[in-house]
Amino acid sequence: MKTLTLLRHAKSGWDDPVARDFDRPLNPRGRRAAATMGRHLRALDMAFDRVIASPAVRVQETLDDVGQGFGRMAPEWDRRLYLASAASLLDVIRECPADIGSLLLVGHNPGLEDLVLMLVPDERGGLRDSVEEKYPTATLAQMTFAVDDWAAVAPGGATLTHFIRPRDVDPELGPEA
Incomplete structure (x- = not known):
């Protein structure tokens, strides 16, 4: 059994004058949404x-x-994940x-959303419907695979076990009015 968790980066600042x-x-x-999600991941005892x-x-x-709420992580930075x-x-x-x-995996949309939709079978009425509707910033999706090797991960082979948006944890982090 393999467990894959996907985390979309939190809301970025479009007003910032970066090149x-x-x-x-x-x-x-x-920043607030990311810290909130970290505390929630810790409460769920994710590892x-x-x-x-x-x-x-x-x-x-x-x-x-x-990491402020979850605990420090030591990521491997992989340029291939940028807008993948x-x-x-x-x-x-x-x-x-x-x-x-x-x-x-921590990265960007639309790649993360598309990956969930590729890996999870299309069965109406489940968590996949929420992913298809929208995969907001700082949202986490977790899937399991009944495989022994990551090389065997295939489209349609996942079970979506969690789809957690910041607003699910703190309603104040929902869409702005």
Whole structure:
């Protein structure tokens, strides 16, 4: 059994005058959402054998803030995760050694959302419907696979066990009116 968790970076600051998208930082709301999600992950007693993350500034800051509530993580920064497609993310997953039981990927949309939709069978009425509706910033999706090796992860082979948005943890982090 393998467990894959996907975390989208928290809300970034579009008002910040940065030259490159890669350098865009989080805004104050995003920082609060990331810290809230970190505390919630700790309350759920989640654990990760390996963390692979996009090196974009907003992802680095998300992990810093998640770490305040969850505990420090030591991510492997992988440039391939920056704005990666679902297919590219799947390649990274399949490269993981078989002895890794629980993997956390931290990155960007639309790749993360597309990956969940690729891996989880389309059965109406479940958590997948919420993913299809919207995968907001600082949201976490967790899936399990009945496989012994990450190389065997295949489309339609996942069970979506968690889809947690910041607003599910703290209603004040819901969409702005």
